[in-house]
Amino acid sequence: MAGAVVPDWVSTGVRAMFLMLTPNESSFQKVEDVPQYVQQATPFFIGLMVLELVVGVLKTGAPVVTISDGVTSISAGMISRLPLLLMRGCELTAYMYLWNHYRLVELPWDSAWTWWFTLLGTDFCYYWVHRFAHEVSILWAAHQVHHSSEYYNLTTALRQSVTQQFTSWIFYLPMALVAPPSIFAVHIQLNFLYQFWIHTELIRDLGPLEWVFNTPKHHRVHHGRNIYCIDKNYGGILIIWDRLFGTFAPETDKVVYGLVFPIETFEILYVQLHYYLHLWRKSNPFNDVSDKLSTFFKGPSWKPGKPRLGDHVDNPKVTGQEVPHDPSWSPPLQVYVVTHFLLALGTYHDLFQNKMMLSQLTILGMAGYILLTLTSLGFLIDQRPTAAVLEMLRCVATVIMQRYGFMKPLLPFLAVPTEAFVSLSLLYWALQGFSQLLSIKRKAD
Ligand SMILES: [Zn+2]
Numbered sequence: 001m002a003g004a005v006v007p008d009w010v011s012t013g014v015r016a017m018f019l020m021l022t023p024n025e026s027s028f029q030k031v032e033d034v035p036q037y038v039q040q041a042t043p044f045f046i047g048l049m050v051l052e053l054v055v056g057v058l059k060t061g062a063p064v065v066t067i068s069d070g071v072t073s074i075s076a077g078m079i080s081r082l083p084l085l086l087m088r089g090c091e092l093t094a095y096m097y098l099w100n101h102y103r104l105v106e107l108p109w110d111s112a113w114t115w116w117f118t119l120l121g122t123d124f125c126y127y128w129v130h131r132f133a134h135e136v137s138i139l140w141a142a143h144q145v146h147h148s149s150e151y152y153n154l155t156t157a158l159r160q161s162v163t164q165q166f167t168s169w170i171f172y173l174p175m176a177l178v179a180p181p182s183i184f185a186v187h188i189q190l191n192f193l194y195q196f197w198i199h200t201e202l203i204r205d206l207g208p209l210e211w212v213f214n215t216p217k218h219h220r221v222h223h224g225r226n227i228y229c230i231d232k233n234y235g236g237i238l239i240i241w242d243r244l245f246g247t248f249a250p251e252t253d254k255v256v257y258g259l260v261f262p263i264e265t266f267e268i269l270y271v272q273l274h275y276y277l278h279l280w281r282k283s284n285p286f287n288d289v290s291d292k293l294s295t296f297f298k299g300p301s302w303k304p305g306k307p308r309l310g311d312h313v314d315n316p317k318v319t320g321q322e323v324p325h326d327p328s329w330s331p332p333l334q335v336y337v338v339t340h341f342l343l344a345l346g347t348y349h350d351l352f353q354n355k356m357m358l359s360q361l362t363i364l365g366m367a368g369y370i371l372l373t374l375t376s377l378g379f380l381i382d383q384r385p386t387a388a389v390l391e392m393l394r395c396v397a398t399v400i401m402q403r404y405g406f407m408k409p410l411l412p413f414l415a416v417p418t419e420a421f422v423s424l425s426l427l428y429w430a431l432q433g434f435s436q437l438l439s440i441k442r443k444a445d
């Protein structure tokens with residue numbers, strides 16, 4: 001709109017984050033016309049994260065987020081979206097298939113009733129996606145990623161699973177019998193975006209809104225590992241589903257965040273995949289087939305002879321005095337990790353912007369490079385013995401990618417400094433790697 005104080009894209013983008021779009025401006029006839037609200041939200045994610053950091057420091061005197069945990073959470077968010085470079089989301093693909101072949105009625109796409117019905121339906125289905133993700137171990141193996149931070153701030157919202165999308169689509173299918181895919185494609189995004197701002201400790205209580213909506217207060221309970229928090233408050237936008245189905249718990253004691261058994265690592269593939277291995281190992285000693293199956297299909301706390309969801313009383317007790325795992329590391333290394341993380345974020349952003357113009361092979365190569373980078377940075381944060389060698393290999397890959405044009409620099413004028421920086425890093429890590437190899441060899445001798 002000409003002359004507007006706030007540009008349209010900013011107004012729409014901000015309002016999309018808080019479920020404040022009208023049916024009129026967010027109903028579309030074709031799926032192809034639906035905006036990529038989530039992809040376009042990057043600047044608003046960053047803006048709100050910076051705002052939370054500043055307000056947090058002013059309010060409490062300390063930052064609400066640490067570098068190690070924040071980098072790991074945002075990395076998980078990036079990895080969770082890499083499959084979308086090569087395919088449309090599973091949720092929408094399955095939905096469209098069912099709609100095209102088996103729909104029972106066709107609600108009009110341009111009616112506000114359809115929009116509101118789909119909002120409610122999507123949120124109702126999300127409640128069940130989420131509840132199953134907590135109550136069935138093989139689904140929890142995917143969803144535990146989101147709960148693996150011992151902190152609770154806006155970066156935690158982005159800590160998403162890469163594997164969850166391959167099963168969550170099943171739960172939305174009933175809606176595909178009646179509601180048009182183009183409207184579902186809007187609400188699946190708005191539902192996700194709404195859940196961003198509720199990941200904060202800075203908003204304590206929202207009065208009467210707490211009755212109906214999922215709020216920071218309710219969702220803090222969901223992320224707790226106190227016994228009263230386990231398997232509670234699954235709602236996405238609305239908390240009424242939890243009140244209806246008996247899974248609601250109000251916030252009482254100080255919430256201690258994270259997994260019942262904290263993983264204490266920032267290695268990104270481990271964060272994503274470790275629980276699958278854990279389940280396999282848990283099932284191995286059982287001779288009984290039903291016990292083996294129960295390991296995968298009953299709750300994560302289930303043990304033979306226990307009820308379906310196990311007995312939470314058996315879990316470690318929390319005292320409220322727990323200190324989150326946060327390794328101490330040198331300031332130069334912190335600067336190094338943050339700089340390279342921002343470069344990877346730039347590459348990731350570029351890749352999504354330009355994916356239509358790139359070959360599948362280039363996309364795969366660049367996605368692999370991003371994965372390698374985030375893995376290597378996780379190794380550095382963890383200060384693993386192999387970190388220097390892996391980082392050295394990654395620096396070689398970076399130089400090759402830049403030399404052969406797979407990767408554009410963020411801004412042209414940054415090309416030379418970037419390459420100089422990467423080359424210096426390479427030299428530094430080469431020296432580190434060699435000294436480490438020598439010391440390993442010396443130990444072996
Ligand atoms: Zn959850």
Ligand SMILES: [Zn+2]
Nearest residue numbers: 146157199219
């Ligand atoms: Zn959450």
